[in-house]
Amino acid sequence: MLRHTLTQALKELRTRIASGDPDLMAARHLVERQVRMSPEAHAYLDRLLAETRKESSPEELREPFPEEVPAAQVVEHRSWEDACESARRNMAPPLSLTVWRDEGGLTRLEVLGLLTLALRRLAATPEFGAGPLLPGLQR
Structure with a gap:
């Protein structure tokens, strides 16, 4: 059940970031309410994203x-x-949803890569x- 919850949360996060949410934290807040994550799932998602961000190169x-996929x-x-x-479509005119902030300095497209790697x-x-x-996953 934990794997399913985390997978759904990561997929929803990727969709929200691509749709134009202003930052990862705002998207997480909405997704955590939508998916109804337990405190354990919330902590595991934090750890998963932090470890993936730390171990991944910018490339x-x-x-x-x-x-070759x-x-x-x-x-x-x-x-x-x-x-x-x-x-890219949402960041281009006429929508121009270019407002984006990330504590680690990642761009919107790099955060999409981070979520995919996670x-x-x-x-x-x-x-x-x-x-x-x-x-x-289970202790």
Whole structure:
């Protein structure tokens, strides 16, 4: 259940950021109310985004997929491309939704990459861990 909640929250965040929300915190506030996240899910989402932001290079944030996209990631890649196209369309005239602020200095498109990398990281995390060195979603 935690994995489903976090996946839905990350997908909704990506949609809201692409649609023109002014920052990640405003989008998170609305998504957390919409998805009805538990305190545990809220804490895990904070940790997931912080770790992904810390471990990702600027190049990965701009282009989270390799040049040749594996067949297993085609749907994820298309979702990321659609979000980026939507963000570019909303940032261009006549809408010009260019108001954006981020504590870490990331652009709107880099935050879309961050959310995509967080989704991939969440998908690769096992449900149950094997001790403190290999943690899972459930304790």
